[in-house]
Amino acid sequence: xxxxxxxxxxxxxVCILLGVTAYTPLSDETLQNxxxxxxxxxxxxxxxLAPILIPRVPGTPGSAAVQQxxxxxxxxxxxxxxVEFQNSTSTTPATGSRExxxxxxxxxxxxxxxxxxxxxxxxxxxxxxxxxTPAGFIGATxxxxxxxxxMHAARSVDEALARKWAxxxxxxxxxxxxxxxxxxxxxxxxxxxxxxxxxxxxxGARSLAEEWEATPHVAMSTYHTPISAITLFLLxxxxxxxxxxxxxxxxxxxxxxxxxxxxxxxxRSLGVLMSKxxxxxxxxxxxxxxxxxxxxxxxxxxxxxxxxxxxxLHIIPTPFPHEWHTMDDDGSHLDLPTVEDWARMLTAFVGExxxxxGYFPHKSLAADGVQPAKKDEL
Numbered sequence: 395x396x397x398x399x400x401x402x403x404x405x406x407x408v409c410i411l412l413g414v415t416a417y418t419p420l421s422d423e424t425l426q427n428x429x430x431x432x433x434x435x436x437x438x439x440x441x442x443l444a445p446i447l448i449p450r451v452p453g454t455p456g457s458a459a460v461q462q463x464x465x466x467x468x469x470x471x472x473x474x475x476x477v478e479f480q481n482s483t484s485t486t487p488a489t490g491s492r493e494x495x496x497x498x499x500x501x502x503x504x505x506x507x508x509x510x511x512x513x514x515x516x517x518x519x520x521x522x523x524x525x526x527t528p529a530g531f532i533g534a535t536x537x538x539x540x541x542x543x544x545m546h547a548a549r550s551v552d553e554a555l556a557r558k559w560a561x562x563x564x565x566x567x568x569x570x571x572x573x574x575x576x577x578x579x580x581x582x583x584x585x586x587x588x589x590x591x592x593x594x595x596x597x598g599a600r601s602l603a604e605e606w607e608a609t610p611h612v613a614m615s616t617y618h619t620p621i622s623a624i625t626l627f628l629l630x631x632x633x634x635x636x637x638x639x640x641x642x643x644x645x646x647x648x649x650x651x652x653x654x655x656x657x658x659x660x661x662r663s664l665g666v667l668m669s670k671x672x673x674x675x676x677x678x679x680x681x682x683x684x685x686x687x688x689x690x691x692x693x694x695x696x697x698x699x700x701x702x703x704x705x706x707l708h709i710i711p712t713p714f715p716h717e718w719h720t721m722d723d724d725g726s727h728l729d730l731p732t733v734e735d736w737a738r739m740l741t742a743f744v745g746e747x748x749x750x751x752g753y754f755p756h757k758s759l760a761a762d763g764v765q766p767a768k769k770d771e772l
Contacts, residue, residue: 425657452496484496484601519580523581540630548578555748576748
């Protein structure tokens, strides 16, 4: 005979399979109070961005330094997030028989009562490696700035996540709805060592997707494998120059693109965003279903995941920035208001995806170091 707990869990599974999930729009007040990165995005001294703005070719001291930056920053600022490495090696056309190490960094924040395998995750993804050539290439848009945007968004939603989950435990509502978490994936080895081919590119993404597909969760888990637990693979790349134009690439995630585009327009109308482009960053919110094709979009880290059935929202401009794969793709060529705006838009998207309205601290309280009220006290 089924217990009440089993019946509730069965109902939960049905809801998950049908795609039923909460998605509460953020209020104007919440959007207006989203924190800015400010000095943390300074290209020389900023605690988030500056340490990434160095050459970081896989297997080099620069790559190791950026890995350490990620680990130490999360350990110091977001200790509740778990940090894991997924390592692999591969030969490359540039190194012959010598194996190059690749290190993907996976940083996760799940509800505290959940077990691995029972949480569907919004994945925030960027690659952190830089190109081997030209020598000394930085890759500020490609993809140091996107990594920084993700880090800022994680810090900006962390307290709201903690407050929401604490309230759910207090009122006994935890475990009665779809379990949702946030996962950051910093991928290594996206860049080709010589020229882009199916084997000279996406080294880290190919390794991680293959391993996650082949790694089962324990029996009776909601999600059979880590790759099936990705509910949306939100990939950022080539972001940070002024006036980007980002198309909607995939029909099945156009709804998510439209949500992000709607947040951009709301933030602009509220005067929150700093950049002043003559067009939206997200230019295709009105794109019709018959305007999509079956192409895989721009070749990027999503490809091995998409091939395994993962839903992808790819935020990459077309055309690419003029600085793409040149020495001009450095910190001095970033448009910092645009970088800030992407970070705020990403924070808002995560806030809505995770149903965090009412849990963000008021700006005045946060600034004064006052403990914010619980949701039902606001």
